[in-house]
Structures are given as structure tokens and as C-alpha cells.
Amino acid sequence: xxxxxxxxxxxxxxxxxxxxxxxxxxISLTVQPGEIxxxxxxxxxxxxxxxxxxxGIVPAAEGRITRQPGLRIGYVPQKLTIDRTMPITxxxxxxxxxxxxxxxxxxxxxxxxxxxxxxxxxxxxSGGQLQRVLLARALLGRPQILMLDEPTSGLDQPGEAAFYRxxxxxxxxxxxxxxxxxxxxxxxxxxxxxxxCLNGHICCEGTPRVVSTAPEYRALFGLGTQGALALYRxxxxxxxxxxxxxxxxxxxxxxxxxxx
Amino acid sequence: xxxxxxxxxxxxxxxxxxxxxxxxxxxxxxxxLSLATGPLGSFVIWRRMAYFGxxxxxxxxxxxxxxxxxxxxxxxxxxxxxxxxxxxxxxxxARGWAMDTTLGVLAHSALAFGLVAVSFFPNVRTDLSAYLFxxxxxxxxxxxxxxxxxxxxxxxxxxxxxxxxLTATVSEDLAHAAGIRPxxxxxxxxxxxxxxVAVALKIVGALLIAAxxxxxxxxxxxxxxTPEAMAALxxxxxxxxxxxxxxxxxxxxxxxxxxxxxxxxxxxxxASLRQQN
Numbered sequence: 001x002x003x004x005x006x007x008x009x010x011x012x013x014x015x016x017x018x019x020x021x022x023x024x025x026x027i028s029l030t031v032q033p034g035e036i037x038x039x040x041x042x043x044x045x046x047x048x049x050x051x052x053x054x055x056g057i058v059p060a061a062e063g064r065i066t067r068q069p070g071l072r073i074g075y076v077p078q079k080l081t082i083d084r085t086m087p088i089t090x091x092x093x094x095x096x097x098x099x100x101x102x103x104x105x106x107x108x109x110x111x112x113x114x115x116x117x118x119x120x121x122x123x124x125x126s127g128g129q130l131q132r133v134l135l136a137r138a139l140l141g142r143p144q145i146l147m148l149d150e151p152t153s154g155l156d157q158p159g160e161a162a163f164y165r166x167x168x169x170x171x172x173x174x175x176x177x178x179x180x181x182x183x184x185x186x187x188x189x190x191x192x193x194x195x196x197c198l199n200g201h202i203c204c205e206g207t208p209r210v211v212s213t214a215p216e217y218r219a220l221f222g223l224g225t226q227g228a229l230a231l232y233r234x235x236x237x238x239x240x241x242x243x244x245x246x247x248x249x250x251x252x253x254x255x256x257x258x259x260x
Numbered sequence: 261x262x263x264x265x266x267x268x269x270x271x272x273x274x275x276x277x278x279x280x281x282x283x284x285x286x287x288x289x290x291x292x293l294s295l296a297t298g299p300l301g302s303f304v305i306w307r308r309m310a311y312f313g314x315x316x317x318x319x320x321x322x323x324x325x326x327x328x329x330x331x332x333x334x335x336x337x338x339x340x341x342x343x344x345x346x347x348x349x350x351x352x353x354a355r356g357w358a359m360d361t362t363l364g365v366l367a368h369s370a371l372a373f374g375l376v377a378v379s380f381f382p383n384v385r386t387d388l389s390a391y392l393f394x395x396x397x398x399x400x401x402x403x404x405x406x407x408x409x410x411x412x413x414x415x416x417x418x419x420x421x422x423x424x425x426l427t428a429t430v431s432e433d434l435a436h437a438a439g440i441r442p443x444x445x446x447x448x449x450x451x452x453x454x455x456x457v458a459v460a461l462k463i464v465g466a467l468l469i470a471a472x473x474x475x476x477x478x479x480x481x482x483x484x485x486t487p488e489a490m491a492a493l494x495x496x497x498x499x500x501x502x503x504x505x506x507x508x509x510x511x512x513x514x515x516x517x518x519x520x521x522x523x524x525x526x527x528x529x530x531a532s533l534r535q536q537n
Contacts, residue, residue, distance in 0.1 A: 057436045075437035082430055086306045087484040097427040097438050121485070147437070 007032050008071055008145045008177055009054055014063030016046070016053055023049050025201045027063070031145060036171060036178040038188045041198035042220065047181040048078060050198065051149055054179070071145065074138030074176070078149040080130060082122050090125070090133050091118035100140050108136040111166065113159070127154030135163075139170060146170070148180035160184075164191045185221060283506065286396045289407045289463050290502025290520065294476065296411035296456050298495030299418050301477035302487065303449055306429050310474050311360060312349060312450075315367035317457050317469040319345035322374035324391045324461070328381055334391075335406060338461055342454035345370060350450045371466075394465030394517035396506070403462055410459035414452045421448050426487055464517045471521045476501060479528040497527055 007030035016024040024046045031037055041047050052058045054065060055075060067073075082088065094105045102118075109115055112132040125133065131154045138146055146167070152160040167178055168191065182188045188195065189208040197203040203216040211217050304313050320338040327337025345366060352362045378388050390398070399407070418425065428435040428445040435442050460469045476498035477490065484490035505520030512519075 052433070055433070055437050057433055073437045075434060077431065077433050080431055080434070083306055083308070085308075085478075085481060086429070086487060087481065087490055088430070088487055089485055092486045092488075093430070095423075096430060097423045097435070097440060099423070119485075141438070 006068065007066075008068050009179075010066045011050075011054060011060075012064050012066070014053060014060040014065060016049055016058060017061045023200065024053070027198075027202055029196060029202070029205075031177050031179050033144065033177055034171060034175045035193045036167070036180075036191060037194045037196060038192040039179070039181045039196045039198050040183060040185070040188060040221075042183070045199040047198055048149055051147055051179070051181060055147065068144070072141055072143050074141050074143030074146040076131065076134045076138050076146070076148045076151050078153065078181075079127075080134060084123050086123075088122050089118060090114070090120050090122060093122050093133065094118075094137050094140055096137070098141060104140060105136075108140050109133075111139065112136040113162065128156070128159060129154075131155065135166075142174065143176050145177040145179060148178065150181050150183070152182070152184065167191065282397055282399070283510070285399045285401065285404050286506055286516070287503055289396055289399045289404055290506065291499045292404070292408040292411045293456075293460055293463055293472070294495050294498025294502060296414040296452075297460070297472050298476060298480075298493075298498050299491035300414060300449070300452050300456055301473035301498075302480070302491045302494055303418075303425065303429065304453070304473050305477050305481070306487075307449070309449070309453075310470060311363050311367075312346075313453060313457075313470040313473050315349060315363045315370075316342045316346050316453050317461075317466045318367040319370035319374075320457050320461050321388070321391060321466050322370045322377065323458075324388065325374040325377040325381075329377065334461075335458055339454060339458035341370070342457045343451065346450040346454045347447070350446055390465070391461055392465050392467050393515065394461070394463050394468060396463045396516045396520075397509075399462060407459045407463065410455050414455050417448065417452055421445060425449065464520060468517050468521050471524065472498065472501075475521065475524040475528050479524070479531040482531045482534055497524070501527060 010030040011027050014024065014027050015022060027050060029037075039047050039050060049058055053060055054067075055073065056065070056067075090109070091102070091105055094100055094108065100108075105118060106115070109118060109132075112135050114129065114132045114136060117129070120129075122130075122133070131151060135148075135151065138148075148167075152163050155163055167180075170176055171178060189212060192208055194205065195208050195211040196205040197211060197214075197217050197220055199220060203220060204211055204214040206214070304310055320342045323338035323341030324334055325337075326332075326341065327334045330337075349359075349363060349366060375388070424435070424440045425445050425448065427438060427440055428442040432442040435445070456473070457466075457469055460472065464472050477494040479497050480490045480493035484493055501520050501524035504523035506516060508514060508523060509516040509519040514522075
């Protein structure tokens with residue numbers, strides 16, 4: 001990676017605490033224009049918190065976050081709960097905060113597989129439909145970077161495949177960078193330029209090929225991820241090669257995640 | 261050209277004597293007020309701030325007491341205290357205090373302090389009930405001008421920030437990502453709320469302001485498909501309640517402020533019936 005390219009967004013040794021709990025420790029990362037970076041990690045590893053910190057929603061207790069001035073971010077949150085007291089159609093939602101024309105709105109909906117559904121009420125959408133609408137809205141802002149928090153969790157498998165094809169297309173057309181969170185290992189490996197393994201700290205990072213052979217990654221996700229149902233278990237006994245990290249979390253994370 | 265001037269002249273000539281009629285002034289005051297309470301009330305509902313409106317209104321009574329004690333204009337006293345209250349509550353809730361508890365403490369304390377403070381001025385005690393229940397029939401030309409100016413100011417403020425307010429209301433996270441600061445938008449609403457309370461105090465009174473904010477907007481909900489439609493319809497329902505309440509009050513010789521709310525509640529009940537069908 002060449003150093004002088006100005007990064008879109010950069011975290012410099014950030015720590016995030018909720019009360020006395022340190023959720024994220026000493027995170028440094030950058031996203032360059034046009035690259036697809038995926039953050040992987042078990043539940044509770046601080047993935048969403050990291051994304052929210054980069055967006056400025058959660059303050060960092062230490063370190064600093066730099067965004068390119070005027071950076072256009074297309075954010076797709078993991079979930080969105082609109083109060084049922086607010087009547088709002090999909091079409092109206094797409095015009096927040098910047099108004100778009102009917103033609104632009106319809107085109108964005110068509111791209112995300114929601115053609116002709118602009119008149120639907122937001123509160124009646126299913127989880128998958130909501131994610132498509134959120135993505136359509138994010139694309140309408142002509143983002144320089146898309147930040148996606150588990151964007152495929154409400155989609156079925158064909159929907160998921162189409163989703164990643166669309167992301168790839170958008171990157172190709174607009175040179176937008178993509179920073180996404182996932183715990184879907186297979187697709188991630190195929191779709192990303194760079195993978196960051198997170199578990200309260202950055203365990204390892206690099207190209208999917210490099211990461212998938214790293215001992216830290218194997219410790220986190222186990223080896224049997226090819227199976228239809230991979231139960232992964234992670235313990236904090238993996239070694240760190242990259243300097244003086246001393247993490248002795250007093251608790252043992254044991255996850256049994258059925259991965260379909 | 262000449263003809264237009266004549267028409268305008270005639271209209272003005274017709275309106276000015278009409279303003280002499282206390283009923284016309286009362287009707288115009290009710291319509292003016294609903295211009296602000298419709299859209300603002302919609303936000304109060306969407307953001308679940310109903311109790312917040314109540315608290316600000318109760319605090320305004322303390323403002324009345326302070327204004328009477330210091331011989332300052334009542335409007336200034338209520339506006340200052342309502343604003344101070346609103347900003348305090350917003351600040352406390354941002355620090356993670358339980359909203360309902362904080363509001364319960366502050367709202368009722370402010371009301372009680374106001375009532376106790378007023379008891380030191382025996383000559384104003386009768387005045388105060390007008391501020392608790394409002395007296396729309398006593399609205400002067402000056403009051404009318406204040407109501408319309410205040411309502412139009414609130415409307416202009418909301419229109420100016422509309423897209424940002426709406427984004428922050430739909431999702432604070434999406435607002436953040438778009439470079440909008442949700443805390444600033446919350447402050448805009450809080451200021452608008454204090455303004456509305458200050459101008460509405462004379463008309464519906466401190467105890468009924470929250471009703472005027474919430475009931476028309478809630479009735480509008482079942483007919484609306486977009487936020488804008490709900491806000492506009494809330495204005496119409498609010499104005500209809502105001503005029504209907506005046507009529508009811510004339511016809512049955514009932515207190516006017518509560519009559520307005522009774523009509524609004526009736527419209528809400530009708531709207532709820534429609535929703536069930």
C-alpha cells in the first residue's frame with residue numbers, strides 16, 4: 001500500500017470505552033478511495049461500535065479519527081426503527097436529507113431490487129426490503145465511501161449474491177470505497193480487497209488470502225468454515241506477532257454460532 | 261392597477277372593524293396558533309416528547325409569576341422561563357437521566373414554585389387562573405399580533421430546518437452520517453416549543469397547551485402518508501378545533517379553552533374510528 005495517497009477516513013490509535021468497559025483498544029485503520037475493506041469478528045467484538053466511531057456517533061476516549069473534509073458517506077445501519085407514529089413512504093425517505101427527483105429515486109430502487117415500491121410505507125417493510133431501501137438511499141447520496149453494517153443479514157442467498165455484485169458494480173462505476181461489517185466468511189473473502197479481524201482490538205489484517213492463513217484468524221474462526229454448519233469457538237490464547245500487545249481479558253468468550 | 265388598490269383598500273377597511281369584534285380576534289388567534297402547533301405537535305409525537313411539552317408549559321406559569329413580580333412583560337417572563345426549562349431538560353436528558361423522572365420533578369416543581377411565588381402578590385392571584393386555563397375571548401389586538409408573529413416565526417424556523425429535523429427524527433445515526441448534528445436539531449425543536457408555549461399561554465392556558473400540540477397531530481396521523489401531509493392536516497384540524505371550540509363555548513356558554521380541546525378530542529375520536537375501518 002503506497003503511503004502518500006490521502007485516505008478517505010483514518011483512525012489513529014483509537015480507544016473506545018463505555019463506562020469502565022474498554023470496548024475497542026488501540027485501533028488504527030485507513031480506507032483508501034476505491035477499496036473494499038471488510039471488518040470481521042464475532043458478536044460483541046466491537047464491529048458496529050468501530051463503524052459508529054468512524055461516523056462520529058460514538059466518541060473516542062483516546063486517539064483521533066480523521067475524515068476527508070466534506071466526505072460523502074453512504075451509511076447503511078444494521079437496523080432502522082422508525083416510530084410507527086411517523087407516516088413516511090419509501091419515496092419520501094429517499095429524499096432525506098437531500099431531495100432527489102422521482103427518476104433518480106426510481107432508478108436507485110430498481111438497482112436494489114425494489115422497483116415500483118416507492119409508495120410503500122417504511123414501517124410495513126420486511127427486514128430485507130428495508131435493507132434494500134437503505135442501500136438505495138445511501139447510493140443516491142453519490143457516496144465516496146459506503147459504510148455497511150451487516151448489510152445482508154435480512155437477505156436470502158440469491159439476494160445476498162446480487163447485493164455483493166451490486167456493491168462491486170458501484171465501486172467500479174463510481175470508485176466509491178466500501179467499508180463493511182460481516183460475519184459471513186465465504187462471501188467476504190471473495191468480495192473484499194482487505195479484511196480486518198476484530199475482537200476488541202485488531203487481531204490481524206490483510207488480503208483475504210493472507211488473513212485466512214493467519215493463526216489469529218484461525219483462532220477466531222476455526223478451520224471448518226467450509227462446512228454447511230460451522231460452529232466456531234474462539235478463545236483468547238492466540239499469539240500476537242505484531243508488537244507489545246497484552247490483552248488478558250478476564251473473561252472467556254465462547255461462541256457457538258451456527259453459520260448457515 | 262387602480263382597481264387592485266381599491267379592492268385592497270376595501271378589504272383592509274373591512275378587516276379592521278372586524279378586529280373590533282372579540283370573537284373574530286379569538287378565531288384568528290386560534291387559527292394562528294394552530295399554524296405552529298400542527299407541525300411542532302407532529303414532531304412532539306414522532307419524537308415522543310409529549311411530556312416535554314407539558315413540562316415547558318408548566319414552567320411558563322413560573323415565568324408569569326416572575327414577570328408579575330418584576331413588572332416585566334408577561335410574554336418575556338414566560339418565554340425566558342420556558343426556554344430555560346426546555347434547555348435544562350434537553351441537557352439533562354442528553355446526559356442520560358431518565359426523561360420521565362427529570363420532567364416530573366422539574367415540571368411540577370416549576371408549577372408549584374410559580375403558584376407559591378404568586379401568592380406573595382395578593383392582587384394578581386385572580387389573574388393567574390387565566391394563565392392556567394387561558395382566556396381566548398380576552399385576546400387583544402396586540403396579543404393577536406404576538407400570536408401570529410410567534411406562530412409564523414416557529415413555522416419559518418421549522419421550514420428552514422425541515423429536512424435536517426426530519427432526518428434526525430427518523431434516525432440520529434443516519435443524520436450523523438450525513439453531517440447533521442442531532443443535538444442541534446433537538447435544540448431547534450426545544451426553542452420552537454418554548455416560543456409556542458409563550459404565545460399560546462394566553463389562549464389555551466398552561467394546562468392545555470400540550471393537548472393542543474398533541475391531539476390535532478394525533479388525529480392527522482391516520483389520514484397521512486407523509487410527514488408533510490400529517491403536519492399540514494394537523495394545522496387544519498387544530499384550526500377547526502379552535503373555531504369549533506369557540507362555537508361550542510358560545511352556544512353552550514362553556515369555558516372556551518377546554519371547549520377547544522373537547523372539539524379536538526372529538527375529531528381525534530372520529531379519526532380513530534376511520535383508522536379501524
